[in-house]
Amino acid sequence: MATVKLHDKTFTIYLSEETIQQKVEELAAALNQEYEGKRPLFIAILNGSFMFAADIFKRLTIEAEICFIKLASYRGMKSTGNVITAIGLDHDLYDREVVILEDIVDTGKTLNEFLPQLHHQQPRSFAIVTLLHKSECTKYPLSIAHVGFDIPDKFVVGYGLDYDGLGRNLKEIYQLAAEA
Numbered sequence: 001m002a003t004v005k006l007h008d009k010t011f012t013i014y015l016s017e018e019t020i021q022q023k024v025e026e027l028a029a030a031l032n033q034e035y036e037g038k039r040p041l042f043i044a045i046l047n048g049s050f051m052f053a054a055d056i057f058k059r060l061t062i063e064a065e066i067c068f069i070k071l072a073s074y075r076g077m078k079s080t081g082n083v084i085t086a087i088g089l090d091h092d093l094y095d096r097e098v099v100i101l102e103d104i105v106d107t108g109k110t111l112n113e114f115l116p117q118l119h120h121q122q123p124r125s126f127a128i129v130t131l132l133h134k135s136e137c138t139k140y141p142l143s144i145a146h147v148g149f150d151i152p153d154k155f156v157v158g159y160g161l162d163y164d165g166l167g168r169n170l171k172e173i174y175q176l177a178a179e180a
């Protein structure tokens with residue numbers, strides 16, 4: 001499909017299924033090399049990363065574990081501003097080789113606010129892998145170990161990413177079309 005309509009918006013094809021799967025293959029190959037013998041713990045950030053995480057994980061040939069967490073932002077006390085809590089993080093990260101799997105990093109805010117909680121648990125190593133990165137939107141710099149595609153500042157859907165709940169089931173990634 002060259003275009004899809006979700007709610008009131010039209011999206012045009014941006015990354016084909018084949019292009020995405022080829023990139024996933026490359027990323028998984030790199031992870032297989034880097035984490036051989038280290039039994040990494042992958043932490044996939046829900047909801048958006050479920051498809052990417054599943055595709056990466058089934059291509060791993062090394063011993064590895066995975067857990068899925070949801071980051072919830074709530075207003076903390078006045079001095080702390082927004083606080084991010086990780087729902088479902090039931091693994092002990094102490095001395096583990098931790099790999100975060102994200103679908104998209106935009107400003108970097110979400111991960112930036114969450115990382116101190118991870119570091120607090122003293123993992124042995126820690127890396128971020130994201131399928132998509134809008135690097136031109138960075139406001140909170142992060143050290144990202146692997147980026148699948150650096151994409152422009154346009155809203156995208158598909159392959160786990162949604163527009164107001166819809167589009168997650170698309171095998172391709174679509175970009176918001178310019179208004180006619």
Ligand code: IMP
Pocket residue numbers: 048104105106107108109110111154155156157161162163
């Ligand atoms: P950040 O905290 O600004 O890096 O935003 C990250 C989150 O914003 C992602 O996990 C997505 O949920 C959401 N997001 C940012 N850009 C897009 C997009 O183009 N499509 C769908 N979700 C997006």
